[in-house]
Amino acid sequence: MKNIVAIAGSNSRNSINKLFISYVANKINSGVVSIFDLNDFVLPLYSPDLQADFGIPEPALRFNDLVQSADGIILSLPEHNGSYSAAFKNLLDWNSRIDMKFWAGKPILLMAASPGGRGAINVLQTAAGHIPMFGGKIISTFSLPSFYEKFKENELVDEELNDVLLKSILLFEKEI
Numbered sequence: 001m002k003n004i005v006a007i008a009g010s011n012s013r014n015s016i017n018k019l020f021i022s023y024v025a026n027k028i029n030s031g032v033v034s035i036f037d038l039n040d041f042v043l044p045l046y047s048p049d050l051q052a053d054f055g056i057p058e059p060a061l062r063f064n065d066l067v068q069s070a071d072g073i074i075l076s077l078p079e080h081n082g083s084y085s086a087a088f089k090n091l092l093d094w095n096s097r098i099d100m101k102f103w104a105g106k107p108i109l110l111m112a113a114s115p116g117g118r119g120a121i122n123v124l125q126t127a128a129g130h131i132p133m134f135g136g137k138i139i140s141t142f143s144l145p146s147f148y149e150k151f152k153e154n155e156l157v158d159e160e161l162n163d164v165l166l167k168s169i170l171l172f173e174k175e176i
Contacts, residue, residue, distance in 0.1 A: 002032070004070060006024070009038060027169050109168060
């Protein structure tokens, strides 16, 4: 079985992206999906001085090991002021110090969920530009807008969006 790592790029205890990634994980048929909480990788704010004085923090090394052991990665990102959450960006910054290509060619299903009507499209565009620079292979992207109207009782109730999501999942599964 393939080893798939799923993580929401939010450190909120009530993250809609965490709810959404759990839903998606249950739709994967071609591997074992392990869901990780960004709070499992709490890091000091990246600084070259901290790195010089103390090295790479253990949570960043654990995240890097997790990525390296994966056959595929599912990311669901919130949009904070048009970009990544500070916690996710910080994790990226630390991991780029371990290896600039830390995504290591892994197939990635890139998603975002938002309570707004635009579906966190800005962070998806940002991530789609950055992830390949760090060695990631984006297989498909998916945006879930208006989360509270379209995702109820742990189900994606918008049939059209659900069909698009299932197609994205199939593309991802073919690559892992």
